[in-house]
Amino acid sequence: MLGKxxxxxxLMDAPFENARTTTALRLIDIAARRGYDVxxxxxxxxxxxxxxxxxxxxxxxxxxxxxxxDHPLPREWVxxxxxxxxxxxxxxxxxxxxxxxxxxxxxxxxxxVRRGSPADFWKMASASxxxxxxxxx
Amino acid sequence: xxxxxxxxxxxxxxxxEVGRFLELAEGLAKExxxxxxxxxxxxxxxxxxxxxxxxxxxxxxxxxxxLAANGVKVLADSFSLQERGISPNRLLPGVTVAPLSAxxxxxxxxxxxxxx
Numbered sequence: 001m002l003g004k005x006x007x008x009x010x011l012m013d014a015p016f017e018n019a020r021t022t023t024a025l026r027l028i029d030i031a032a033r034r035g036y037d038v039x040x041x042x043x044x045x046x047x048x049x050x051x052x053x054x055x056x057x058x059x060x061x062x063x064x065x066x067x068x069x070d071h072p073l074p075r076e077w078v079x080x081x082x083x084x085x086x087x088x089x090x091x092x093x094x095x096x097x098x099x100x101x102x103x104x105x106x107x108x109x110x111x112x113v114r115r116g117s118p119a120d121f122w123k124m125a126s127a128s129x130x131x132x133x134x135x136x137x
Numbered sequence: 138x139x140x141x142x143x144x145x146x147x148x149x150x151x152x153x154e155v156g157r158f159l160e161l162a163e164g165l166a167k168e169x170x171x172x173x174x175x176x177x178x179x180x181x182x183x184x185x186x187x188x189x190x191x192x193x194x195x196x197x198x199x200x201x202x203x204l205a206a207n208g209v210k211v212l213a214d215s216f217s218l219q220e221r222g223i224s225p226n227r228l229l230p231g232v233t234v235a236p237l238s239a240x241x242x243x244x245x246x247x248x249x250x251x252x253x
Binding site: 005007019020023026027030031034036129130131132133134135137 | 144146147177178179216237238240241244245247248250252
């Protein structure tokens with residue numbers, strides 16, 4: 001367990017849909033806190049995770065406005081794990097599958113996200129100590 | 138021989154495929170691999186004390202307690218248990234409570250990882 005490690009994760013779930021997203025980001029956060037280098041390849045619906053247009057909203061049922069509701073946004077979680085990695089001497093390289101982005105019109109991502117292809121996943125996996133693929137159901 | 142971290146996220150009472158995944162864990166352990174089975178999200182429901190010994194739709198699959206007795210290290214995510222109001226003191230024999238960081242430990246040590 002000693003020494004800096006490089007871990008690669010492939011995520012496939014769209015945000016706001018499944019607990020897998022939360023678990024995946026928890027895992028990435030743990031690795032980031034250890035100062036590991038972390039690669040994330042976001043495939044299919046997961047390219048929406050860092051979508052810059054995600055917005056907090058009011059909740060009429062709760063009777064709260066957007067600020068009071070303080071709805072959690074995956075793009076903020078992605079930014080947070082990027083910051084956590086940098087704070088601990090690691091880096092988080094987040095690659096969105098370009099074809100998946102184009103299909104979904106999801107090109108406006110938060111800073112730090114780059115566009116790539118499945119070939120990038122292969123390169124990341126080849127250069128990592130380990131890889132975890134978290135598939136959709 | 139490779140060692141493994143198998144991550145089960147599904148409730149076995151919802152998905153019959155869970156039984157196959159547990160069979161895989163059992164088979165790898167019988168062949169001599171070190172195998173950790175990490176239960177997360179709804180998969181921890183099967184770890185409750187009093188949960189049915191034999192999982193549905195998986196007649197040949199060993200129970201979690203039997204897997205543990207046969208050398209599979211069965212771990213249950215502490216956060217998932219807490220979310221579901223399951224006391225860590227009310228789990229099946231052989232199931233150990235662990236933080237999610239245990240998965241990162243195994244990944245960092247180079248175990249082959251599978252998520253279901």
